[in-house]
Amino acid sequence: MADERDSGFVKEIRKQSADFPGWYTDVVRKAQLADYSPVRGCMVIRPYGYSLWENIRDPLDGLIKETGHENWYFPALIPLSFLMKEAEHVEGFQPEFAMVTRGGGKELEEPLVLRPTSETMIASVLRDYIQSYRDLPVLTNQWNNVFRWELRTRLFLRTLEFLWQEGHTFHETAAEAEEEVVRMLEQYRRIAEEWCAVPVLAGRKSDTEKFAGAQYSMSIEGMMVDGKALQMGTSHYFGDNFTRAYDLTFTGRTNERQYPYSTSWGVSTRMVGAVVMAHGDDSGLQLPPRIAPVQVIIIPIFRSDSERVQIDTALQQVLTDLEDIRVKVDWRDERPGFKFNEWELKGVPLRIEIGPRDLAKGEVTVVRRLNRAKQNVPLGDLGVTVPAMLEEIQAALFTRAREFREAHTVRLDSLEALVKFFDTSIGFVVTPWCGRTEDERTVKDRTTATTRVILGASGPAAQPCAICGRPASVEVAWGKAY
Ligand SMILES: [Zn+2]
Structure with missing residues (x-):
């Protein structure tokens, strides 16, 4: 490399x-x-x-x-x-x-x-x-x-x-x-x-x-x-x-x-x-705050040594307020735009931008990796606002992933419908199933999908197996797997 x-x-x-x-x-x-x-x-x-x-x-x-x-x-x-x-x-x-x-x-x-x-x-x-x-x-x-x-x-x-x-x-x-x-x-x-x-x-x-x-x-x-x-x-x-x-x-x-x-x-x-x-998305990783190696990246924006000193001084208090958070300050000699992209690629949940104009107003700009939403936060509030935002991002990532899964999960009751689904889309297909290995072979041959997990017993009414028509005993999720 x-x-x-x-x-x-x-x-x-x-x-x-x-x-x-x-x-x-x-x-x-x-x-x-x-x-x-x-x-x-x-x-x-x-x-x-x-x-x-x-x-x-x-x-x-x-x-x-x-x-x-x-x-x-x-x-x-x-x-x-x-x-x-x-x-x-x-x-x-x-x-x-x-x-x-x-x-x-x-x-x-x-x-x-x-x-x-x-x-x-x-x-x-x-x-x-x-x-x-x-x-x-x-x-x-x-x-x-x-x-x-x-x-x-x-x-x-x-x-x-x-x-x-x-x-x-x-x-x-x-x-x-x-x-x-x-x-x-x-x-x-x-x-x-x-x-x-x-x-x-x-x-x-x-x-x-x-x-x-x-x-x-x-x-x-x-x-x-x-x-x-x-x-x-x-x-x-x-x-x-x-x-x-x-x-x-x-x-x-x-x-x-x-x-x-x-x-x-x-x-x-x-x-x-x-x-x-x-x-992840086209810009790179998106890490859930609870496991992110860096939860907050701070990007100082300055043009002169005196501005740099001014920001460094203000950051001392910020770092104390955020001592329970995994924070990193990126002082490298690179353009801010370059740093924004790099930390987005690395999936850091929150970015704090701090420059002389922000400091004059006693605030910073906080940007969420999740949706790039920007928010001005008073310097003195960061110790409370940042942990709350991280919690909110953790929950939002989970909700988004669950909604994605729900949008890509269908319930079907015939082999033909299942084959048609996997021909044109991808996701989970839930069907009643009798549990026979032969059905798995049939589905794999026609779609490459396999059973992922058995979700539970099938309903009280004896439903037919979606694949072979025999009485079903369970509900199973089919999918294409890694
Ligand atoms: Zn069957």
């Missing part, structure tokens, strides 16, 4: 409406969230993008701990034999294995797989810690990187290596484990909606879409500005699939050996991609 300023980088963003994938890559790179790396399919997360991730990660870590989980760390290298024990799991992940076969200059006796996910390692380790029903539940979480050998990659959305958290829990009863699956999905919904301002559909996945080795999976799914669905977090119920495969047992209350019931759940740096694609 040479000096991007010389190339007028704001102009180089492709238009969102004309080339959404191109727009996405341009925004991620030019807003300095992340970049390609010397290794195919792996990305470099730059400080601005990492800070955004930290602002998602930290509140999520809080929610995970509030619900009784503890952070652990398990090895990134997993013996191949561990992964081979659960048949469905290995079948699902094996094509994506990255393997270490040499170490210390010698062939290893057993290859080590760079973890694609840690169910197998954790079940193997916890065999030594779980002996009795008194040791349950065990509620673990770990923040780490995982590796999946993806053929087609996109920054933040699908890369060979990515950052995430993976929670793994073990319970005495199936009912407790199933409650856990729902509890953690709810924490994910909160992070997506309350912090990232992305409304999500939450529910069970179909059997086709579930995690390899799970009895069932649940997910949250957001709608991006191009109308496509993005799976933003998943929570899985394993029953005793993994504990049986790893012979992890405990002595129950009646003194019998039993298998614990287990779950796992994960949210990754993909969430950053969701924020870009759910809120």
Whole structure:
């Protein structure tokens, strides 16, 4: 990345409406969230993008701990034999294995797989810690990187290596484990909606879409500005699939050996991609204030050293008044217009312009990234007005995204109507469904759309399945997915 300023980088963003994938890559790179790396399919997360991730990660870590989980760390290298024990799991992940076969200059006796996910390692380790029903539940979480050998990659959305958290829990009863699956999905919904301002559909996945080795999976799914669905977090119920495969047992209350019931759940740096694609526009990112690395950018406008000193003096009080807000002052030797564009590209929710004329009136100009609305605010009021405006922008971004989703969601009751919808538009289609995998194949062949989540049982009146006409059991949302 040479000096991007010389190339007028704001102009180089492709238009969102004309080339959404191109727009996405341009925004991620030019807003300095992340970049390609010397290794195919792996990305470099730059400080601005990492800070955004930290602002998602930290509140999520809080929610995970509030619900009784503890952070652990398990090895990134997993013996191949561990992964081979659960048949469905290995079948699902094996094509994506990255393997270490040499170490210390010698062939290893057993290859080590760079973890694609840690169910197998954790079940193997916890065999030594779980002996009795008194040791349950065990509620673990770990923040780490995982590796999946993806053929087609996109920054933040699908890369060979990515950052995430993976929670793994073990319970005495199936009912407790199933409650856990729902509890953690709810924490994910909160992070997506309350912090990232992305409304999500939450529910069970179909059997086709579930995690390899799970009895069932649940997910949250957001709608991006191009109308496509993005799976933003998943929570899985394993029953005793993994504990049986790893012979992890405990002595129950009646003194019998039993298998614990287990779950796992994960949210990754993909969430950053969701924020870009759910809120961004032709000028670049639009960051929800709660997660924005910079919430307020102050642009001093001056022509002489004495004006500069005057503004600097006035800003001391402003910075004190805004000490709880993430504020940055841009003193760089650049034109104000250049700075406006750059911070718009970076999605900073509020811009404060301060010049000698404003100062003479004892006020500043505050501009919202959301709609570029300008407002004059007395200097002394900033400590109250700015936090209120940030709250209002957070809510407005969520409302706008929800209205967009509602405008792009239709309820249909026939295959022909569904096919016609996906021929000409994009979004979510909700239909009654019987739950058969064959229907999913039919729809995928004709539209490329897949089931995203099951929204609930179908109504009391026995409606026919929209795809095949058999009695429907559920309502399902279909969409084209990332
Ligand atoms: Zn059907």
